[in-house]
Amino acid sequence: MARQSGSKKKSAFSGLSVVASAVLLFMVALPTFITLAVGLLPSMVAFMFDRSQGRTMSRCIFGLNFSGVAPYIMEIWQQGAQTVGVATQEIFQPVALSIMYGAAGLGWLLYLAMPPIVANVLNLSAQRRVSELRKKQRGLIKTWGDSLIKEIDRSGS
Amino acid sequence: MERVSSNKEKPGLMAQEAEMQKQDVSDGADEQDGAGEKKDSRAQTPGLGGEEPVASGGGGRSVEIGNFRVFSDLRLPEYDMGNCKAYAADNLRREEGGAFALVTDPTVPTRQDLIRFLTGVHIGGQIDLLDHEIAHWPLLDRKTMVLFYEKPAGGRVLVPGEKQKKIDEHDFAKVVIEPLMHVLQAVADKGLTHRNIRADNLFFGDPMAEKVVVGDCCAAPAGFNQPLVYETISRMTADPAGRGLGSVLDDLYALGMTIAALGIGHTPLEKLREQDIIDVKLSKGSFQAVVMNEKLPLALIEPVRGLLCDDSDERWGFSELHAWIDGRRAKPVQSNTERRAARSQNISGKDYYTARSLAQGIAKNWVNSLAPLRDGTVEIWLRRGLADNDRAKHMSEAIRQLQWAGADKRAAEDILIAKSIIILDPSGAIRFKGFSAMVDGLGSMLSYDVQHGRGPQRFADVVVRDIPSFWFGRQGGYSPEVQKLQQAYKNLRYYIQQQSAGYGYERCLYAIVRNQHCLSPMIEKDYVVDITQLLPALEKAAADLPDDSWPVDRHIAAFIATRLEDDVEAQLLALQNPSDEVEYSRAIISMLALVQWRHGPDNLQNLSHWVARLMEPAVKVFHSKARRERVEHEIPKLAKRGNLVELYNLINDEQERRKDQTEFITAVEEYSEAESEVFDLESSGPARLELAEKVGQQAAAFASTMIALLTVSALFLMHIW
DSSP states (O other): OHHHHHHHHHHHHHHHHHHHHHHHHHHHOHHHHHHHHHHTHHHHHHHHHOOSGGGHHHHHHHHHHHHHHHHHHHHHHHSSSOOHHHHHHHHTSHHHHHHHHHHHHHHHHHHHHHHHHHHHHHHHHHHHHHHHHHHHHHHHHHHHTHHHHHHHHHHHO | OOOOOSSSOOOSHHHHHHHHHHTTOOOOTTEEEOOTTHHHHHHOOOOTTSOOOOOOOOSOEEEEETTEEEEEEEEOGGGOBTTBEEEEEEESSOOSSOEEEEEOOTTSOOOHHHHHHHTTOOOTTBOOEEEEEEEEETTTTEEEEEEEEEOOSSOBSOOTTSOOOOOOGGGHIIIIIHHHHHHHHHHHHTTOOOOOOOGGGEEESSTTOOOEEEOOOSSSSTTTTSOGGGSOHHHHTSOGGGSOOOOHHHHHHHHHHHHHHHHHTSOTTTTSOHHHHHHHHHHHOHHHHHHHHSOOOHHHHHHHHHHTOSSTTTSOOHHHHHHHHTTOOOOOOOSOOOOEEEEEEEETTEEEEEHHHHHHHHHHTTTTTHHHHHTTHHHHIIIIISOOHHHHHHHHHHHHHHHTOOSOHHHHHHHHHHHHHHHHSTTSOEEETTEEEOGGGHHHHHHHHHHTTSOSHHHHHHHHTTHHHHHHHTOOSOOHHHHHHHHHHHHHHHHHHOOSTTOHHHHHHHHHOTTOOOOOTTTGGGOOOSHHHHHHHHHHHHTTSOTTSOSOOHHHHHHHHHHOSSOOHHHHHHHTOTTOHHHHHHHHHHHHHHHHHHHOOSOOHHHHHHHHHTTHHHHTTOOOHHHHHHHHHHHHHHHHHTOHHHHHHHHOOHHHHHHHHHHHHHHHHHHHHHHHHHHHHHHOHHHHHHHHHHHHHHHHHHHHHHHHHHHHHHHHHHHHO
């Protein structure tokens, strides 16, 4: 119970820190804030709807989404005058939106594709282990003959 | 023409022998033709009894047995001993002196202790036993014990049905009694008994008829060939085969009857039937029975009375006999000490006045005697008629025990009757529903029953119902002989209660009859008496017997267990469970190997091949296929060498077996672990999918985070450069 309340506190604290960062960012660097707010929109949506343990889906989408947004933030930061106009001009270009949201989409695809891949890997490794064990058993039978089977049956029954 | 010299001729093997003799049977490999003229001289031994030995046949066939050549067609009936036939024999090692061979009846055990004592020893008054051999006898087409005796210089002293050569009454002591006393004393000094002293087993030891010698005493169980009249009151009620070894007192009684027989010129009471002899001896006492029916010479009355005393404590011994020979007056004895009741006890319409005669009456009327025993009539008779409160008390105790009998009331009633007989005649034979044997004659009785179609059941009934224990309990005073018998009996009871091979009646038989040959059908004809003969006999049998039979049956297992010096209880334990083929075959091979290791011979080709064929289950003692193949490969090689010990060692390498066992256990564990892992892997599909989803999502999140970090890092680096 204490742990649960602790984790709640932690998430409340991190949520608060995000809001505080956002407010700070809004006040200090509004163009960057606008770029992040628009660019990370898929991540925010995912964050809202993701109910999985550890929010792996939103983390997955966020990682690639942020990778798509990061170049545009760098571009804004590289210009001398950081204005809201420049920021909006840059981010509302179709290519920029496609890159940012496409990256988020790739994150989502990665989230969908990864479990089957892992399942296949695990299955293959299990099959290989089973065939190794069967081979070992065949070897034992070859060495010990019927008495081994009889003994196994006897001890089994 | 064959003259029957025995008082009772038993049917059986010897009758077959006579048939075979007529049919001119095959001689056997070692038989030789052409005894030629020798046989005529051999047939001529004019006896003082006035007869000549009859040579039947005339083919001149001979068999070499040890140091003797035996002429199988040259019978010497005057030396026959019961069922054992005598043949002319030639001593190949010694020129002087004639010999004859006594071919024993293989269905009756010989007396090993006496054979060992008498062989090669000269005892004045006893016919010389030159040698003994177990040999193939062509007329029986089997092996049997052949005893070689020095032919006595004179003939038989008394031939039933013929006139006896008169021995002067005054020479009696010198001619008859002294030589016989010498024999009895010599035998008694060795703790043995002769038990074949009788008038028609006496020969004149010299042509002048100055001394007698007593004939064979080894060819049959103690007292087996004795006419009933020569047996003491205690032993006469036993079957001939069960009369028991007895003591020197029994020999002295027989000596007394022999003196009486020689005095009157024929066997006393010979005109009476056996039952009448029993009745008259029981009712009147032995001495009275003889003097009532026969006319004894006056000079012999005193020793005959002394020796025929029915009370063994009162019976004359050697000192009294010596005193009588020296002309001194011996203490007078009461010939019949049996107490006679004032009134009779009736069983099946017959009146009995003495306890012993009543015991015999009960034994002969088994079923009808139950009622008077159960309702206490006999007990009252003992108390009032015989004034014997002690016996009456024991009788009432026995009756009371009947009330405690469980479900098997019939058996309890039989036990009551058997106990009653022992109470009435404590020194007499154990009698149980037709079975009648002395405790020291149980073994020979069992042997006789088994070999003459009666089977072991009667003996087993007596032992299982523990009748001998009651007999031991009724023996008064301390007697080392009785103690020894009691100890031996305890073992018998244990053996008979065990059902598995190596025990049962077979074990009893070989344990108590030292000269009992092995009765296994495989080697019965080879007359295997000694453990050293066993494997050669099996080697011979191995050539003919079917491959699937085992070389050790119940008889052989019991024979080995008794005669081998080593303890084979572990092997016998394994034989208890024939369904465990591995242990069963190992036990059999182990027993045979042990016998070969102890007694040889070194090369047993046929038996080794036989054992090798049966080793298939024993090879299974190894789990490893490689080891099994190696053993299977080795078996034929070792079998060729004929060494059972090597064959056994092959399957009984303890170190190798332990290693095999340890490795096998490890292999079983490995196999089981692999099996359970495979099962886990095969049954964990849904769990694995669940795991894959979780891990996949985490991996995707991680990869995405890493990409983000890399992108940011790359952008910074690009900005810096």
